[in-house]
Amino acid sequence: MLVKIKRGWELPESAVTPQSVYLNRRRFLQGAGSVAAGAMVAGGLPARARAYAPEDDPTADLYPVDRNTRYTVERPLTSYEDAATYNNFYEFGSHKQIWRAAQDLPIRPWTVTFDGLVEEERTVDIDTLIRAMPLEERVYRLRCVEAWSMVIPWSGFPMAELVNYARPLGSARYIRMQTFGADEFPEAPGLRQFWYPWPYIEGLTIEEATNELAFMVTGLYGAPVPRQNGAPLRLHTPWKYGFKSVKSIVRFTFTEERPVSFWEEIQGSEYGFWANVNPEVPHPRWSQATERVIGTDERIPTQLYNGYAEFVAGLYEGMEGERLFM
Ligand SMILES: Nc1nc2c(c(=O)[nH]1)N[C@H]1C(S)=C(S)[C@@H](COP(=O)(O)O)O[C@H]1N2
Ligand SMILES: [Mo]
Numbered sequence: 247m248l249v250k251i252k253r254g255w256e257l258p259e260s261a262v263t264p265q266s267v268y269l270n271r272r273r274f275l276q277g278a279g280s281v282a283a284g285a286m287v288a289g290g291l292p293a294r295a296r297a298y299a300p301e302d303d304p305t306a307d308l309y310p311v312d313r314n315t316r317y318t319v320e321r322p323l324t325s326y327e328d329a330a331t332y333n334n335f336y337e338f339g340s341h342k343q344i345w346r347a348a349q350d351l352p353i354r355p356w357t358v359t360f361d362g363l364v365e366e367e368r369t370v371d372i373d374t375l376i377r378a379m380p381l382e383e384r385v386y387r388l389r390c391v392e393a394w395s396m397v398i399p400w401s402g403f404p405m406a407e408l409v410n411y412a413r414p415l416g417s418a419r420y421i422r423m424q425t426f427g428a429d430e431f432p433e434a435p436g437l438r439q440f441w442y443p444w445p446y447i448e449g450l451t452i453e454e455a456t457n458e459l460a461f462m463v464t465g466l467y468g469a470p471v472p473r474q475n476g477a478p479l480r481l482h483t484p485w486k487y488g489f490k491s492v493k494s495i496v497r498f499t500f501t502e503e504r505p506v507s508f509w510e511e512i513q514g515s516e517y518g519f520w521a522n523v524n525p526e527v528p529h530p531r532w533s534q535a536t537e538r539v540i541g542t543d544e545r546i547p548t549q550l551y552n553g554y555a556e557f558v559a560g561l562y563e564g565m566e567g568e569r570l571f572m
Pocket of ligand 1: 329332333334335336337388389390391425446474475476487488489490491492493494
């Protein structure tokens with residue numbers, strides 16, 4: 247794993263920083279148009295404060311959206327810079343510095359297909375979908391299975407809204423989600439690594455997908471979500487390891503059978519279907535007891551369900567026979 251040397255201007259914002267403060271800073275920074283990219287400014291955010299949001303994103307007018315304060319994290323926010331330049335997105339390479347390569351991803355036109363056990367299969371234009379959804383901002387933790395973490399202000403809408411929109415049949419038990427692949431963008435460099443079972447697939451039960459925490463992400467830090475973070479639509483399930491939070495989704499398939507995910511197919515002994523965060527269940531090759539906080543020199547204890555037990559523990563009652571934490 248690469249060690250990132252922190253630069254002076256990548257100061258984390260305080261978790262108590264209200265949304266209005268970083269938004270005002272951002273407006274100030276946009277106004278300071280002649281400031282050179284990357285220049286240091288008072289307040290800790292780089293002058294490129296919005297630089298990672300896709301240019302000409304047709305939904306840009308929707309942001310910023312109001313923060314839902316029901317979800318709080320007692321930790322400082324990760325800097326926008328770190329969240330947008332330290333990524334996992336294997337379609338663009340199996341290392342953390344994929345953000346430049348990801349700029350080639352064409353995010354318009356983009357369609358999302360709902361199929362399988364639904365009243366009616368359909369394909370919708372991403373802008374139609376986003377504009378039909380109630381957008382809000384949520385500050386959520388992100389805990390990667392590699393034992394690092396971030397705290398990010400995500401914009402988007404509850405996945406329950408998307409499930410309603412899809413109109414699944416009563417027989418549907420799981421949702422299989424699929425990232426773009428060779429059909430949509432064969433130029434993505436990672437797709438040439440033919441030993442991976444592309445496209446990237448993840449899955450949730452309907453109960454998980456309609457839990458209030460499950461969130462469809464369309465924005466980051468008060469602007470449209472950067473390509474490297476999964477534009478134009480990705481999942482974030484904050485109580486699960488990050489690999490469940492599939493990026494740049496093109497298809498939602500409702501099924502009766504449990505989908506096999508990308509990582510499960512590659513190494514089922516290390517990455518399972520449930521992948522709920524638990525500090526007491528080690529990965530076969532490393533401990534999950536603590537996590538490295540990106541942008542700091544700190545390691546902090548990892549929490550059961552990544553700190554979200556009150557919201558999600560009930561989903562798994564009576565399922566002790568399952569490998570819930572791997
Ligand atoms: N399509 C796709 N989605 C993906 C990945 C990926 O490689 N491809 N990586 C996952 C992993 S391992 C993590 S930790 C998160 C990282 O999200 P971030 O880069 O926005 O922090 O995305 C997840 N979603
Ligand atoms: Mo991850």
